[in-house]
Amino acid sequence: MVDLKISRYCHIMDNKVFVDGSLRFEDRDAIGLKQFTKSIYRFLAPSYNKFFKMDEISRLGFLAAEVLLKDVDLTDYSSDEISVILSNSESTLLTDQNHQDSINDFDNFFPSPSVFVYTLPNIMIGEISIRHKFQGENTFFIVENFSADLIANHINNLFLTNKSKVFVGGLVNQSNDNYEAFVYLASDKGHLQHNALKIKSLYNNKIEY
């Protein structure tokens, strides 16, 4: 049995932010992810101007990590012992489309460098890692449906092979009509066993929100 535990998890969906299954923040009036992430940003007030330069899905991942790691002390670990392993089904499709829209017309060909740099989902992991000074492993899986098995196996392997000691794992996704973030923190200091069954059960808590 892997001695890796989950200490906290966070869900962001439907204009609500949950931590360990409890509602922490809600903005019913926010229309769309862009407005809602601004609203969460004002609530958390991290004072991090680079946030506004991120694409929508990176903002979502960044804020999910902010909520998850708020007041968490990781000073017992070195920066290269902390990893971020995420997944989703859409990659950065909406940002890819934004970029494509800017280069469709040859006579109006003005690709935006700041849009282009976000056309990869692992850039979101980069933003989280820069913010929290994480220098461990990072992987972003693209899978059709959220796979707790995939995330659990990958993280457990990294832990068992001493590649890393602390993990931010989960899913950050955005499609045309929906968005969702589910992230959890795993280390040797949690209280819930880190395995696919438990991750699946925490993820499925959203049905009750």
Place this chain on the structure above:
Amino acid sequence: MEELIEKLKVQIIEQLNLEDMEPDDINPEEPLFGEGLGLDSIDALELIVLLEKEYGIKIQNPKDGQKIFFSLKTMAEFIQENQK
């Protein structure tokens, strides 16, 4: 020149997503990069695109960028000298 500087302030705030900033917060003489507005390398590329898109000006020699984008004022002067 004054009018162009004011227009540039609005365009820069919009193009670079400087959402916490108002036009009056930008001192035209202050450096855009480093200790001034604190812009980064991606912002520099955005400014190059802005010049081309909004003013039809292409920077021929990339080495000139440092001088052109030193401040809002140097940027406005460059636009005034080069706009067709």
